[in-house]
Amino acid sequence: MKNVLYFLLALLPALAQGQTVAPDVLVKTITDEVTAVIKKDKDIQSGDTRKAADLIESKIVPHFNFTRMTRLAMGRNWRSATPEQQKELASEFKTLLVRTYSTALTNYRDQQIDYKPLRAKPDDNEVTVKSDVKQSGSSQPVSIDYEMEKTDKGWKIYDVKVGGVSLVTTYRDTFASEVREHGVDGLIKALAAKNREPQSSKAGKS
Amino acid sequence: MVNRVCAALVLAGSLAGCATSGGNPADPLERVNRAVFAFNDVADKAVLTPVAKGYRAVLPGFVRTGISNFFSNLEDVWVSVNDVLQGKFQEGLEDITRVVFNSTFGIAGIFDFASDVGLPKRNEDFGQTLGRWGIESGPYIVVPLIGPSTFRDGFGLLFDYKADLVYWGTDSVPVRNSLYATRAISNRTNLLDASSVLEQAALDRYAFVRDAWLQRRRNLVYDGNPPRESDDSDDEPTK
Numbered sequence: 001m002k003n004v005l006y007f008l009l010a011l012l013p014a015l016a017q018g019q020t021v022a023p024d025v026l027v028k029t030i031t032d033e034v035t036a037v038i039k040k041d042k043d044i045q046s047g048d049t050r051k052a053a054d055l056i057e058s059k060i061v062p063h064f065n066f067t068r069m070t071r072l073a074m075g076r077n078w079r080s081a082t083p084e085q086q087k088e089l090a091s092e093f094k095t096l097l098v099r100t101y102s103t104a105l106t107n108y109r110d111q112q113i114d115y116k117p118l119r120a121k122p123d124d125n126e127v128t129v130k131s132d133v134k135q136s137g138s139s140q141p142v143s144i145d146y147e148m149e150k151t152d153k154g155w156k157i158y159d160v161k162v163g164g165v166s167l168v169t170t171y172r173d174t175f176a177s178e179v180r181e182h183g184v185d186g187l188i189k190a191l192a193a194k195n196r197e198p199q200s201s202k203a204g205k206s
Numbered sequence: 207m208v209n210r211v212c213a214a215l216v217l218a219g220s221l222a223g224c225a226t227s228g229g230n231p232a233d234p235l236e237r238v239n240r241a242v243f244a245f246n247d248v249a250d251k252a253v254l255t256p257v258a259k260g261y262r263a264v265l266p267g268f269v270r271t272g273i274s275n276f277f278s279n280l281e282d283v284w285v286s287v288n289d290v291l292q293g294k295f296q297e298g299l300e301d302i303t304r305v306v307f308n309s310t311f312g313i314a315g316i317f318d319f320a321s322d323v324g325l326p327k328r329n330e331d332f333g334q335t336l337g338r339w340g341i342e343s344g345p346y347i348v349v350p351l352i353g354p355s356t357f358r359d360g361f362g363l364l365f366d367y368k369a370d371l372v373y374w375g376t377d378s379v380p381v382r383n384s385l386y387a388t389r390a391i392s393n394r395t396n397l398l399d400a401s402s403v404l405e406q407a408a409l410d411r412y413a414f415v416r417d418a419w420l421q422r423r424r425n426l427v428y429d430g431n432p433p434r435e436s437d438d439s440d441d442e443p444t445k
Contacts, residue, residue, distance in 0.1 A: 103407075164421055165421045166421060174409050174410045177410075
């Protein structure tokens, strides 16, 4: 526990200059931080999703733009939602993604991550940071790409693509059909209900 | 397996007329697909998942990796053929080098040394080759006991099946079937973690799997660099 604390303290300078950090360096720094914590945390390794969620909340969430992610997932329906609904949607979607990610983190073992050289011009406002994750047990690396945008508060991630599958657009059809059948409020309710399910539940609907 | 795929294609085709369309234009057979998906899900939960969990519990990691590598090495022969069919001669040469290297130094493919010396595993199959040749994926289908596919990729599966080294590598049906079973269990075991994430991620698992699968295949056809899709018009950077 003490070690973790020292470790976190050592990271403070890196975080303080977060605004000027290049996007690929930022992704690498966050990933290194988070994987280092997991490697030391037996609770997360043995499936403590709550602890994993806390880690994500403090280390990863600040670097995401959830409003844009939600808008991308909503597509045309975003504009038909009131500002209050948009806020609720973004908040529920964020919770869902954090919970999903925390499930994934508890599965993390000793994967090796390689970052590809960043292809971007200095004045680009949108970049893709590409990486390959080599999994144990399978020789085929899985690509993880981060779509990022430049903001006043540093670079923010607005989509993550795993093996070419976008975390955001994969929800698009589900969201659209929910809105079509039950309206925007129906979608908010469905997301909230999903977020209330116990995380270890295996009883998913098909 | 071929018969099963054929049956599914015929079934899917003949039902095309009466199935009602859901939300996704790529999935006109949604109603049938959902039924097959539910069936596959039951079969997976009742048989394959428990077996895969047992397999993972009983065998140490290095043995599972060895078995997974063994089948992966056999597959690489067909991968390199597909590279060439797609006009990617450099990749074809690299992938056949993988086979030679791993079959010898890697002891019949149990060790994947080629990956360590800069020849990473590639993912190719005949469905991707057809895609590369400009053939559209066609409607999405869920094949019984196999899972997500499309008309094009289902057709490609027939070729993959015929080109499978396990298929013509042995005349003994029991041996062949044991190899098929082992491979299926090995593949499923590698996906155990992914399915727990899927369980957590999806509001509607059917739609989630479908939309992820279609993106994945598109990505594979373009070898990781698909052209941007036009329907991002609602997106603009936020301040």
